[in-house]
Amino acid sequence: MINHIDLSTVLRRTVCDLYSDLVTRPTGAAVRDGIEKQLSELGDRSLTVIDFSHVGLLDYSCADEIVAKLLMRYADANAPRDAYFLFRGVSDSHLDAIETVLERHGLAIVAQAEDGTVVLVGTVDDPERRAWEAMLRLGRAMAVDLAREAEIEPEQVERVLGALCRRRLAMELDGGYVVVGAVT
C-alpha cells in the first residue's frame, strides 16, 4: 500500500497552522511523531511518500529530526514495522540540509524528481550504488540478474541487496528486488 504524507499538512496540524517552514528541533520532533502516528495506522509493510512540495525552509535540525531519525528508526532491526520511504518535492535548499544530515549518520534516501525519476541521496558505497542502479534499469529483478547487471560477484550480491533493503533503499517483492519508488 502506498501512503502519501504532505509534510506541510503535518506541520500545520501538529505544530501551528500558520507555519510553512520546517525549522527547530522541537518542530522536527513533532512532525516526526505525526508521521509515525500515520504509519502506525498502516499495515505491517508500507511505502510512504514523504512530500516536501509545500515546505518553505528546512533547516539542519529539522532535517535531522524528520529525515535522519525516521530512517534510523525504520532501518533498525527492532523497527516497529517494515516501512519504506520515497522523498518527493525536495528542492535544492531542502537537499542541502538533508544531504548534510544523511552524511553525518551514514544514511541514504530515495528521492523522486519532478519528472518521476528516482535518485539516491546520501551515503552509499560503490557496490550498493551499482546494485541499486542495476535494479532501477531492470525493474523487479532476481539477485542473480542483478549480480550480472551490476558486475558484482554472486557471493557478494545477497549481502549488498540485503543492505539496500535494510537501509530502506530497495525492497523485496515477489521473490525479487525492486527500487523504492519504482513501484509507485
Next chain:
Amino acid sequence: MTTVINLPPSLDERTFEAVLEHLAPVPLDEKVLLDGRHTRWASPYGLTALLTVAQTRAEKPALVSPESEETGSYWARTGFFKHAEELFEMHGTTHRARASGESDVLLEITPVAKSEDVHEVVGRIQQKSASILVKELNIDAKATMGFAMTLSEACQNIVEHAGRGGWVAVQTYRWQKRLGRRVVVIAVCDAGVGFRQSLESAQGRRMSDRWDDGMALEEAVIRGVSRFRDPGRGQGLAGVRRYIGRWDGKLSVRSGTARIAIVPSWDEDVPLEEKLPPFPGAQMQITIPERITDR
C-alpha cells in the same frame, strides 16, 4: 555608587571589548551608567550585546542615548529603544526612526527564547532578505534559503543551550573601511550559560586538563560537539560554518573569556583569543560580504 562607562564612538564587536573590560571589575549589584552620547555608529552586535549587558546586571543599569540624531534614528529603526526601555533606566534624547538609504535593517532586534521565536524570525527574514541579498550583495537567489537556515541555527543555539532568552538582529550596510563592499551581518547574543558550562552539563563528559572557554568553543564551533549524546546534535553550527565558507563569510563566537573566529581572506582577525574580560553567555556574529562579480 554609580560607575560610568563611556561607549565608544563606533560600537561593534571589537570595540565592545573595551566596554566589557570596564564592566568586568564592577560588582553585579553595583549601578552602572553606559554613556552613549558620543556614539555615532553601532553594529547589530553592538546593540544586541548592549541589551545582553543589561540582562547580566542585578542592579538595573542606566543608558544615555546617542546625541546624534542620525545615530539615534538608526537605533530606533533597529527596535533597540523598545527593548532598552525595559532593561535600562533611559536618559538623554528620545529618538524616532527615520528612513535611510545607507543601512537596511533586515531584522529588527528580536528576542529569542523559544522555538516559536525562531519560526517568527525565519518567516520575517525570508520576506525581507531575498531581494536585498540578490540585488545588493550579488548572492545567488538559491543562497537566500541558506541564509535563513543559518539564521535559524544561530537562533536555536540560544533556545537549546543558553538557558535564558537572547537577541538577534540582521542588518546590511556598506563596510567601507575594511572591505569597501556591502555586507549582511547577523548578530545573536545571549547572557545564558555559555559554551563551557553547556558542554560541562553533558552526562559522562570527561574534561581534559586544559578545559576552558577557548577549548569549549573549539569543541562546539570547530568539532561540532554538543552537550547532547544524540549523534545528530552539533550540526547547526557545522551548517553555519559551511554556509559562511561557501559565501566567503566570517563567523565569530565569543563565550566567557574566549572568542573564536573562522576568518576569511579579506579579514585579519585571529582564530582564537583568550583571557578576554569575562562575559556570560554566547555572542555570535556572522558576516557575509557582497559578492564581486565580473560585470
